[in-house]
Amino acid sequence: MSTRSAVPPDARRVGWGQRFSRWDIKVSPYLYVSPFFLLFAVFGAFPLLFNVVVAVHDWHRRAGMGDFVGLDNFTWVLRQPLFWRSLENTFSIFLWGAVPQLVLALLIAAVLDQNLRVRTFWRMSVLVPFVVMPVATAMIFGQVFGQFGLLVPHLQDLGLLTGSDSPFFQDRLLSHMAIGSMVVFRWTGYNALIFLAAMQAVPRELYEASTVDGAGRLRQFFSVTLPSIRPTMIFVTLTMTIGGLQIFDEVRLYDGGGTGGGKGGADNQWTTVVLYLYELGFGDWQDRLGQAAAVGWIFALIIVVFSLVNFLLTRSISSSRSRGPRVTRAQHRAAVARARAVAAGSAGPLAAGLPPAPADAPAVDADLQEGANR
Amino acid sequence: MSTGYIENTAGKGAVRYAHKRARRGRPVPQHDSTGRRPGWLSYGLLVVVVGLSIFPLYAAAMYGSSTSQEIARAVGDLPTWFPTLVLLENFREVVTASQFNFWMAFANSVLVAVAVTASTVFFSTLAGFSFAKLTFRGRQVLYVTVIATMAIPAQVGTIPMFIMMNDFGWIDSLAALTVPTLVTAFGVFWMTQYLQEALPFELVEAARVDGASMFRTFWSIAMPAARPAAATLALFTFVGSWNSFFWPSVVMRSQLTMPLVVPQLKGAFTSDTGLVMSGVFLVAAPLLVVFVVAGKQLVAGVMAGAVKG
Numbered sequence: 001m002s003t004r005s006a007v008p009p010d011a012r013r014v015g016w017g018q019r020f021s022r023w024d025i026k027v028s029p030y031l032y033v034s035p036f037f038l039l040f041a042v043f044g045a046f047p048l049l050f051n052v053v054v055a056v057h058d059w060h061r062r063a064g065m066g067d068f069v070g071l072d073n074f075t076w077v078l079r080q081p082l083f084w085r086s087l088e089n090t091f092s093i094f095l096w097g098a099v100p101q102l103v104l105a106l107l108i109a110a111v112l113d114q115n116l117r118v119r120t121f122w123r124m125s126v127l128v129p130f131v132v133m134p135v136a137t138a139m140i141f142g143q144v145f146g147q148f149g150l151l152v153p154h155l156q157d158l159g160l161l162t163g164s165d166s167p168f169f170q171d172r173l174l175s176h177m178a179i180g181s182m183v184v185f186r187w188t189g190y191n192a193l194i195f196l197a198a199m200q201a202v203p204r205e206l207y208e209a210s211t212v213d214g215a216g217r218l219r220q221f222f223s224v225t226l227p228s229i230r231p232t233m234i235f236v237t238l239t240m241t242i243g244g245l246q247i248f249d250e251v252r253l254y255d256g257g258g259t260g261g262g263k264g265g266a267d268n269q270w271t272t273v274v275l276y277l278y279e280l281g282f283g284d285w286q287d288r289l290g291q292a293a294a295v296g297w298i299f300a301l302i303i304v305v306f307s308l309v310n311f312l313l314t315r316s317i318s319s320s321r322s323r324g325p326r327v328t329r330a331q332h333r334a335a336v337a338r339a340r341a342v343a344a345g346s347a348g349p350l351a352a353g354l355p356p357a358p359a360d361a362p363a364v365d366a367d368l369q370e371g372a373n374r
Numbered sequence: 375m376s377t378g379y380i381e382n383t384a385g386k387g388a389v390r391y392a393h394k395r396a397r398r399g400r401p402v403p404q405h406d407s408t409g410r411r412p413g414w415l416s417y418g419l420l421v422v423v424v425g426l427s428i429f430p431l432y433a434a435a436m437y438g439s440s441t442s443q444e445i446a447r448a449v450g451d452l453p454t455w456f457p458t459l460v461l462l463e464n465f466r467e468v469v470t471a472s473q474f475n476f477w478m479a480f481a482n483s484v485l486v487a488v489a490v491t492a493s494t495v496f497f498s499t500l501a502g503f504s505f506a507k508l509t510f511r512g513r514q515v516l517y518v519t520v521i522a523t524m525a526i527p528a529q530v531g532t533i534p535m536f537i538m539m540n541d542f543g544w545i546d547s548l549a550a551l552t553v554p555t556l557v558t559a560f561g562v563f564w565m566t567q568y569l570q571e572a573l574p575f576e577l578v579e580a581a582r583v584d585g586a587s588m589f590r591t592f593w594s595i596a597m598p599a600a601r602p603a604a605a606t607l608a609l610f611t612f613v614g615s616w617n618s619f620f621w622p623s624v625v626m627r628s629q630l631t632m633p634l635v636v637p638q639l640k641g642a643f644t645s646d647t648g649l650v651m652s653g654v655f656l657v658a659a660p661l662l663v664v665f666v667v668a669g670k671q672l673v674a675g676v677m678a679g680a681v682k683g
Binding site (some may be wrong): 020021024025026028029030032033035036037039040043044046047048050051053054059061064107108111112114115116117120122123124125126127128129130131132133134135136137139140141143144148149150151152153154157185189190193194196197242246248249252253256257258259261262274277278281282289292293296297299300303304 | 412446450501503504505523538587589637658677
């Protein structure tokens with residue numbers, strides 16, 4: 001009480017301010033991250049758990065929860081030929097989309113990674129497909145690949161195709177290739193820019209060193225560029241896998257959707273798993289939410305496993321590539337030193353105002369070492 | 375881009391020096407090892423790539439510029455190579471179609487995309503500020519949780535989410551499209567990554583010493599610092615929301631968004647490919663406008679994300 005009388009008249013306000021400040025420091029950090037966690041709890045974590053409940057029950061849109069059926073939904077799904085067919089389709093379409101995409105993206109990135117004129121223009125142009133609505137792409141490609149589209153009549157003239165209906169819709173493999181081409185269209189430029197960013201982070205000394213050692217451009221690409229952007233390649237392959245397997249928009253509207261359409265063809269030539277799940281739950285193939293939930297679980301598991309396999313595969317492929325033209329650490333160092341000497345002596349591009357940046361050297365060597373060790 | 379490389383390897387002084395050289399008309403060191411201009415083969419390849427990139431939308435516009443007779447005659451070829459007035463006629467028919475309400479769908483799409491974008495950017499920046507610059511117990515664990523949630527395949531949640539929306543009474547309501555994506559794990563991750571580097575601790579501390587509250591610090595210090603990353607995040611979120619098709623087709627019935635108009639087109643204009651294609655073009659075109667305005671930013675965003683991701 002005696003201390004209280006000693007403080008100035010505005011003590012109450014100061015005290016309140018301090019109390020608020022302390023509360024502010026303690027609580028605010030949690031407060032600021034809470035919107036995400038609240039939202040995730042309700043729309044992320046809870047549905048995940050709830051899905052277990054749905055998957056072991058009979059469940060319908062109107063009637064809601066029905067009888068407990070144990071694992072019956074899972075065994076039912078695994079006995080459906082259509083489930084397996086859609087799984088095959090999904091992987092086939094994924095491969096037809098992913099492999100050309102990866103190769104083309106690397107090629108385009110390598111072309112963009114040069115001293116081009118109007119650089120920004122080219123970079124922007126390759127990104128245009130990224131903003132084109134996938135369902136619109138599907139409609140347009142459907143038209144192009146159709147019987148009277150831009151391809152089939154010419155192939156018929158050449159005698160490569162026959163029939164009165166477009167084989168890009170009738171034939172299973174050809175329809176997968178057509179849908180794969182939509183995926184290639186949408187993502188190649190995007191991934192090329194990602195690769196380009198990674199390529200630009202490759203220390204230029206490596207290129208100079210390899211040039212001094214007499215490597216051609218092709219050899220440089222395979223022995224310097226590819227091993228250096230390995231982490232990015234793994235990243236791209238992984239996102240490509242997770243996104244690519246969940247393909248829905250393109251397959252749904254390839255034949256224009258609408259009444260009777262959008263089911264993946266008369267013979268389910270191009271029905272994918274997510275389309276199967278959708279039709280099982282909400283489409284014309286009965287109102288089976290329990291079974292659809294089971295498909296969700298099974299497919300999530302497949303995606304996780306496949307991503308893991310893919311991850312390990314990409315890692316081993318790109319490391320074996322870097323192992324091919326192996327150079328010892330000493331050779332690398334010598335080459336770098338030679339390049340620096342050349343650059344410093346000839347007033348080449350590096351020497352123009354740029355010191356050899358000795359602080360940079362250990363990092364470069366560490367990179368080389370890492371590359372050589374893997 | 376070359377100055378960026380110079381700055382990273384040799385510091386800001388070297389960039390100033392390079393600019394000075396450029397002004398005097400002397401060669402500037404290039405990011406490319408040789409600095410030489412690539413040959414015609416590179417440009418030829420790029421021209422082909424660019425052509426293929428814009429071809430689908432171009433083709434849609436060309437089909438949309440043609441009557442069904444013209445399209446029927448042009449087997450194996452585009453019906454026209456230049457847009458015609460038929461395109462505008464077709465646009466008018468699409469937006470006044472009785473089978474669906476085009477303007478309503480457009481308004482819905484804009485509303486949802488704007489709301490989702492504004493909210494995602496705000497809450498992601500807020501959380502990013504907290505994760506990047508504030509100290510609190512459990513920060514590391516919580517941040518790892520955020521990243522881990524990104525790996526969950528979305529399809530697992532479709533059925534239970536639908537049942538929830540049904541229970542909430544949100545079927546066929548814009549709330550179902552907006553509320554679940556008000557803030558995303560990717561957004562939080564993106565802003566945290568950026569603010570960790572872009573916002574110096576000293577600035578935050580200075581604001582605190584000056585007596586600013588936490589929120590004031592966020593609003594006046596962190597928000598301005600986060601602007602470039604926030605703009606990129608806004609673009610990605612907007613594009614994603616505008617184009618999204620799967621979830622809307624699960625929860626929407628009579629209320630449409632732009633992508634949901636597309637499957638209606640064939641039903642509405644069965645035999646008229648020109649009309650269908652003009653509709654397809656119309657639905658996809660707004661993002662093209664966004665791209666023309668902000669494409670540069672989008673490119674920078676994709677490339678920045680690559681280095682960090």
